[in-house]
Amino acid sequence: MFKFNHKQTLITSAFEGEIDLLRKQSKFPHLEPMGIGNLEQAIQVSSYLLQNPDVEQIVFLGSCGVYPWSSYPMGAIVSPKEVHSKEISDLFGLGKQLPTNPPFHSLKSDPSFSETICNAPTTITLQEIDAEKKKMWEHFQVENLEMFGLTKVAERFQIPVTAYLVITNVVGPNGSAQWQTNWREASNQLQESFLKHQT
Template identity: 30%
Template sequence: MRDWNSILFCGSFDGETDLIQKVRGLNVYNVGIGFHDSLYNLQRFLLKNPDRYKSIVFLGSAGSYDQNVFQIGDIVYSYKFLNKDIAEIKNFAKVPDVITKHIISIPDNVSLSMVQKLQYKEAITNSMNYVTLIDLTKEEKLEHLFDVGVENMEAFSIAYIANRLSLSFIAIYFITNIVGTQGSIDWAGNWRAGSNRLQGQIIEYMNKKSKK
């Protein structure tokens, strides 16, 4: 597992990393759920381990904004992140322009090679501190979320920390639901099997690579 020595694998909670935690030689840390815990916990952890890690790989779940593009059961990766609040999309609020809303991370070569060889699809992530439970119109998606494929709660805060600390970052998700009124219910019914599949494929890839 020498290729992974400087990579920190993260999940938001134990169920997203419980299988890879059993792989000897991997560095795994759960950052917490949502913006606040993930931002604080990850920053504290990294500052306690300066120069230990060069890259972060986040394993999580996501909702798809368009089932014609990404369907439940797909696995996608992302290194482009957006923080676009639904209140702003609905014109209920304005987020000041000085606040960071877009981050493009640089994935490390080892992780990027893995997701490409596993033939995961690339997606742009919108990340907020909640799960969207309303249906967005096609016009709203076109105007505010053009080319944005998935939604996740922690990715933007992790990308922000990685960017500020000059670390590589990539997020990998199992699509558990379509964003909308049934999103939370579908997530609850799909996340466990999805996490098992995602972690299992990564472990299998590592095992095959280590035997070469």
């Protein structure tokens, strides 16, 4: 993992449980969860950066689901190089996403981990994606609910983002239940790995 300047780095997550082990160390001055979902992330990160102009880097620690066609195992840590926001309703023809070709945002990925392409829709995907529809999404490897909102704001502030996501579930009908079972142990693993490289 990269080593970060603690005084100039916002370390964030979706909720407190994803950074609670770091909080016990009392050495990260910019350590705050920014909320679940793209919208909440965008609002909270924007507000935080306006109030803390000394922040020059953002690190996100979180979880993600792996799409069934990707080979990443449970518990693997990945570092996205791109994040998109494509909606399942659009894929299945239940709605029309505008713009029809939404932009994506780049991250400063950590080459010590698999560099992946993340999809960050507004809702958790609980649908099976058949072979025909898979062709339209197979460049996505993992799914996370916060990365698009976070990176969109960071790009406006011209602040680089590095994300570390631990795989907790397979995207699909059982994904949410798998996440509930696995997130705590997976988060502990991710936080402990991060702490080991920041001392």
